[in-house]
Amino acid sequence: MQQTVSKGYPKRESNIIANNIETQVPPELSHWLDSVAMQRDKQAFTALFQFFAPKIRRFGIKQLGSEAQANELVQETMTNVWRKAHLYNVDKGAATTWVYTVMRNASFDMLRRIKAKNEQNLGDDIWPIDMAQDEAQSEESNFGDHLMEKQMLNYVNTLPPAQQAVVKGVYYQELSQEQLAQQLGVPIGTVKSRLRLALAKLKQQMGEQYND
Amino acid sequence: MIKHHPTSNVLSGFVAGDLPASVAIIVASHVELCRECANHVQQLTEQAAMQAFDMTADDDWLNDQVQLGDTSPQHINDIDHDGIDSNDMELACDSRAMIDAITASPAQVKSAVAQTVTEIEVAGQRISLPRAMKSIGLREWQGLGKLSRARLALDDDELRASLLHIDKGGSVPCHTHKGFEITLLLQGSFDDEMGHYTAGDFIWLDGDHTHQPITQEGCVCLTVSSDAIHFTQGMSQLLNPIGRFIY
Known part of the structure; x- marks a missing residue:
């Protein structure tokens, strides 16, 4: 599994330009998401997990302020990635952008739970993660063509x-x-x-x- | 044609998830109506994602987090290419357990039915509500002359979010805001000293502004405010108690 992951990693050079998505994001990410969506592929999920989990944990420590909360954010985000991968649409954006949305939404809801003891989940309403249902590209749902x-x-x-x-x-x-x-x-x-x-x-x- | 938009700073805060819930909802509601801001948000999200998942930025952050394992850049290369060393064994076991637990759960069931658009009826007209509001209830409408207001059932500290309807020919007396007031025009139009506003316009006012919105055709707005509004002129000062009503 380590091998699969590492071959997708970009070179660790500081001169990689941050706004060039193509050079930074392993192209495998979206394939892995697809495999999870289509085949419930645990190997692909493990690869995604190994790429994203440390970064989500870091983001969580920064946003939520504790290791325990950060781990919960990893659990929450990756669970949503596993369960909702079919909502990702490779034509509409990078896998990183979608996973970021899933992570930010989970973090937003967690923060509200911590601060305001508020159990109401709003993240996915405010920032839709359903790329398939967005606009005209949705062949499967009537929403885009109501x-x-x-x-x-x-x-x-x-x-x-x-x-x-x-x-x-x-x-x-x-x-x-x-x-x-x-x-x-x-x-x-x-x-x-x-x-x-x-x-x-x-x-x-x-x-x-x-x-x- | 939408002319009034959130600032870039507000959009960045929105993308980062740093705004209070009610402000995030009103920004999302504007973004839903405004292609320009939707594109901007898309770009900002891509940037935020690159930053959060950036390989090149790992070093400093990781070094702060000793529990996450040995973290020199060289070392990460070792992990990537040669497998896991003992320092990371514990973490790897946790990860394995987490992966097993997660993959044991089923996929979310794809809903076959399209998401119904939430609509309300105001003054005989049907208005579709922003998607961001779809799981938030509305409290009862309360009327005062040509104004009526329904609070959003949303717990967000000192911020209040409401739907505000001003009937044809109605106005809100000249007022200022002690805190800030954000208005998103959902339907209809109104004018104030600073301009003419149409559906989709996003107007953020704070204590520096005084205004007197008037609507010819009537309008429905989503508003978020941080404090009671304060009426500033003549007789309307007698209305200051109702500033609390509108807030």
């Missing part, structure tokens, strides 16, 4: 071209049916019937999945 715009567009694109043009004109370009008829050079009755057909077809397609 108006179903992307999904609707997929459906619309399966329509025959003539119907597509009408639907896109009315719903995406917000043209009136008259304007559209003029633009397409067809009678308004044709626009209306194409729209009716298109909507029926969309309804049918969506009904297969959203049957309520």
Whole structure:
């Protein structure tokens, strides 16, 4: 295990530029996180633990002021890394940034518990660790597409071209049916019937999945 | 268009986790609405992560912590390449036990249902609340003329966080702040002597500022304040007892 870890370590030279993430962070970190997420890979977790635990402990001593609290922070942070690794998304940032977020959140909540005897955990609400659910990149959750715009567009694109043009004109370009008829050079009755057909077809397609 | 943002210092403190909970929540709520600050926070987080997990900075800190084992840089190289020496054996055993305990626990169950957006209804309008507030309850709304306020059920020393609604055409009499007051405009707009504010604007005022917010269309704000506000002009000074209300 030591070998696996050490090969990922960057050279210990002081001239490594702090803001160049690529040169400092072992590229294995995100693979390890992935292996934990996908395969519950204990070896990969052990490697992550060996990289991060001493640093988290150091951070904890600085933030929380005692060795015991620092160890608790290691336990808390690494437990969350183990349990929530699937929330990390390699496309959205470095593994170190994600683990930092998990650690800072745990530390914030611990500090509130110590100082204010407050058991309410707020860290993950204030600083979301769910990169998968953030913004548009979430294919798995509906949250990033809660108006179903992307999904609707997929459906619309399966329509025959003539119907597509009408639907896109009315719903995406917000043209009136008259304007559209003029633009397409067809009678308004044709626009209306194409729209009716298109909507029926969309309804049918969506009904297969959203049957309520 | 958001024009008023937290300062870089505030964002750094936010990223470091150094701000009090209610201030962190109002900053997070702004960041959620403001792409510019979200990008800034992302950068600051990357930097903070590099610092916390920086290999090159290990030496000084480690030397302070004798219990963590022998810590000369040379020695770390030895550990990395040759395995663990006796000094670190105890630590290694602890680590092993911790790893075993952690990996025995199951993964968090992926919630199949998307996170519901928390909404409230104020004056007939639905307003979605910031994500940072989602597990914090709201106390009952209390009204006073065109002002109404609901405190956040959040225990944060002397700081108070509230949702404040000012109805159409309402205003808060000219006042100053003994401590500080942070306002995040969630919906609507208001004006004061210093400018016009729209949804997403983040306004941090302290005792140096005096202002009289007026809203034409009505507005809903998230506010955090450290002390009662103090009314400064004419008749409105009679209102100073209600400064406690708004705070």
